Amino acid sequence: MPRSRTSASGLRATADFLLYERLNALGWNVPLPVFRLLCLAGSAAMVPVLLTVALLGAHLLRRTTELPGAVLAGGFLVLNLYGGGVYLLREAFSRRRHTVSGSPNEGFYRALDIRARDVFLVYCAARILSFHSALLTVDAAFLFVFRDVLAGSVTLGLICVPLALCAVTLAVSARLAVRAGTAVTVGPGVFAALGLVVFVTGLAAGMLPDAGASGVGVSCGTGVVGPLALAVTVACAGLTVAALRCFARDVRRLDRDAFAIRPSVRSAALPAMVFRPGRLPLLAVLHRHFVSSRTAVMIKRTYAVLLMAVLLLAGVRVSGSEVLPLPGGAERPVTRTAVALGFVLLLGSVELVLATSGPTALGPQFRFAWERTCCPIVTSR
Amino acid sequence: MSAALYCNAHAVVLAAGVAAVAGLLNGTVPWHLPFLGLGVMSASLIAESLASVPKRLVDGTSAPGVFVACVSIGLALPALAGSTAHLLFLRLLAAFYSVCLFTGAITCIGRRIRTLPSRSAR
Numbered sequence: 348m349p350r351s352r353t354s355a356s357g358l359r360a361t362a363d364f365l366l367y368e369r370l371n372a373l374g375w376n377v378p379l380p381v382f383r384l385l386c387l388a389g390s391a392a393m394v395p396v397l398l399t400v401a402l403l404g405a406h407l408l409r410r411t412t413e414l415p416g417a418v419l420a421g422g423f424l425v426l427n428l429y430g431g432g433v434y435l436l437r438e439a440f441s442r443r444r445h446t447v448s449g450s451p452n453e454g455f456y457r458a459l460d461i462r463a464r465d466v467f468l469v470y471c472a473a474r475i476l477s478f479h480s481a482l483l484t485v486d487a488a489f490l491f492v493f494r495d496v497l498a499g500s501v502t503l504g505l506i507c508v509p510l511a512l513c514a515v516t517l518a519v520s521a522r523l524a525v526r527a528g529t530a531v532t533v534g535p536g537v538f539a540a541l542g543l544v545v546f547v548t549g550l551a552a553g554m555l556p557d558a559g560a561s562g563v564g565v566s567c568g569t570g571v572v573g574p575l576a577l578a579v580t581v582a583c584a585g586l587t588v589a590a591l592r593c594f595a596r597d598v599r600r601l602d603r604d605a606f607a608i609r610p611s612v613r614s615a616a617l618p619a620m621v622f623r624p625g626r627l628p629l630l631a632v633l634h635r636h637f638v639s640s641r642t643a644v645m646i647k648r649t650y651a652v653l654l655m656a657v658l659l660l661a662g663v664r665v666s667g668s669e670v671l672p673l674p675g676g677a678e679r680p681v682t683r684t685a686v687a688l689g690f691v692l693l694l695g696s697v698e699l700v701l702a703t704s705g706p707t708a709l710g711p712q713f714r715f716a717w718e719r720t721c722c723p724i725v726t727s728r
Numbered sequence: 729m730s731a732a733l734y735c736n737a738h739a740v741v742l743a744a745g746v747a748a749v750a751g752l753l754n755g756t757v758p759w760h761l762p763f764l765g766l767g768v769m770s771a772s773l774i775a776e777s778l779a780s781v782p783k784r785l786v787d788g789t790s791a792p793g794v795f796v797a798c799v800s801i802g803l804a805l806p807a808l809a810g811s812t813a814h815l816l817f818l819r820l821l822a823a824f825y826s827v828c829l830f831t832g833a834i835t836c837i838g839r840r841i842r843t844l845p846s847r848s849a850r
Contacts, residue, residue: 372794629731630730630733633734637734650741656745657752660749672755682754685746685747685753685758686764686812688746690768692742692746694768694801696738696739696742697735697769697772697800701735701772704734705731705735706731706773706777710840710841713837714844717842
């Protein structure tokens with residue numbers, strides 16, 4: 348029967364388990380109470396150190412360069428969107444997705460009557476709030492130093508962006524904690540239809556600017572900054588409220604149906620590999636193992652998102668619009684952004700693939716296959 | 729060999745997808761991105777193979793380790809730096825480095841499998 352309040356002992360037990368996991372990952376031979384003290388002291392020291400470093404850096408930037416307000420605001424927004432966006436990507440597209448729902452320790456939590464809400468609060472919410480507190484500390488130092496350049500409504504608009512990012516990350520993480528393990532698979536027919544719709548959307552989007560070329564252009568007057576900042580503030584505030592409502596609803600749901608015993612996703616009718624190279628028979632086994640693992644859904648979704656993005660852009664290109672390709676000056680920043688985003692996406696995906704199909708997870712199986720196929724002398728001993 | 733090929737295939741396809749998106753935006757496809765995928769996956773495979781006592785969770789999946797994370801990022805960083813460079817020579821060098829990492833990954837996994845204790849038939 349679900350309880351309405353989170354007991355302190357449940358949170359403490361979960362926090363101890365998290366500390367033990369970290370100790371295990373670090374490989375340190377330190378007693379748990381000492382490690383807990385070290386973590387607490389490190390966290391307490393982090394905020395003043397970060398604030399001092401950020402203030403020094405912002406003062407240095409102010410003394411060495413004379414940047415206009417628009418450049419400062421743009422840089423602030425880009426850094427926040429990049430930092431917060433990459434963190435959100437990591438929450439959604441890496442192993443962190445399975446911190447609560449689909450966790451390897453799900454059976455352990457269920458057996459010890461540890462509630463999913465406690466696990467979510469200790470593992471996910473604390474992690475997200477720590478990161479965004481650090482980001483907000485740096486932002487506050489930056490806005491304090493440049494308070495006379497970035498004044499009034501612009502400051503309010505800027506400070507709303509990291510808050511909205513924090514709320515969205517919390518909401519996404521809570522949603523994944525509720526239902527990461529209950530993914531609904533989409534058939535090839537639905538997928539092809541979706542791809543066609545996306546392609547046609549791109550085609551239509553490419554034709555729109557040409558159709559509206561004779562219309563009234565967008566004018567950017569000098570007095571646009573104030574209303575724009577107000578619009579950003581309102582949009583971010585709305586997004587924050589909506590995200591926090593979703594977060595609160597999902598946290599309540601975590602209490603209601605946490606760590607439910609669901610039917611296993613493994614079935615006998617797993618899709619086989621289309622291409623089977625005769626000289627590498629282990630490839631088919633690896634593919635079968637990977638497809639039956641819980642991380643395969645995430646990788647498949649990443650493929651699907653990339654394919655949809657390619658179809659959308661291909662639609663715009665096929666329409667003959669002048670929107671794409673982007674002008675020559677944008678090539679280098681776009682390529683660098685693609686490399687940076689690709690690197691982050693790859694780090695997350697690599698982690699997901701290797702967790703279930705890497706040399707650690709399948710080491711004994713690889714050894715067994717090697718003994719049977721490549722080295723019969725070992726087995727004959 | 730199969731393990732390295734299979735894991736790297738995923739990374740190369742994902743990186744090729746990102747390259748295709750960037751190519752459609754720009755008009756020129758960043759051909760070096762699939763090599764970055766190859767480098768990142770191979771670096772992680774090498775790091776996992778080099779870990780002295782790799783940890784496994786209760787469900788058999790590998791546990792995240794600080795050593796593995798640091799070594800894999802450290803090995804992948806030159807490939808990333810070369811990919812962001814504008815000079816063609818540096819990009820070619822990064823691609824060559826990724827191919828070297830791939831061959832290193834095959835060697836390391838082979839060594840890891842050969843040095844495992846023969847208790848797999850339990």
